[in-house]
Amino acid sequence: MSPRFETARFHVESGPDSLFTRVRHILSAPVRLKAHGTHVTERLRQRDAPLDELTRLDPESWELVSVEVRTDTGKWVKSAWRVRADERDWWVVVGLGNALVTVIEVDPWRRGRGAGVITAGPLYALVDAVNTELMRG
Known part of the structure; x- marks a missing residue:
């Protein structure tokens, strides 16, 4: 099934x-992530992932790496954290x-700065404007 909307990725x-200020504001306190759905439960099992540790988001000790936004609204829909x-x-x-979307075991040196990361342009400006306004609230 294809996504209902297009997304773009931004790096911290x-x-x-x-x-990133908005995501950190919304996810500012520790929270228990919901690990439901076939995809995420399969990935947890396949990757022998430590479920209890990976479902306890602690923004103080976890590192925010990237955020995906809807390209039509500029609002975030997913964030990736390193732990x-x-x-x-x-x-x-x-x-x-x-909601826990997926977990990926990564090499310690990996930083997530791939070619698909948006660093400038009209979408960058839209995302900045939308999130600045949302933070003014």
């Missing part, structure tokens, strides 16, 4: 700052409503 090192658990490095992808 290249902004826009307003987007060390079970002596391994993980990216934990969190969706809206504190």
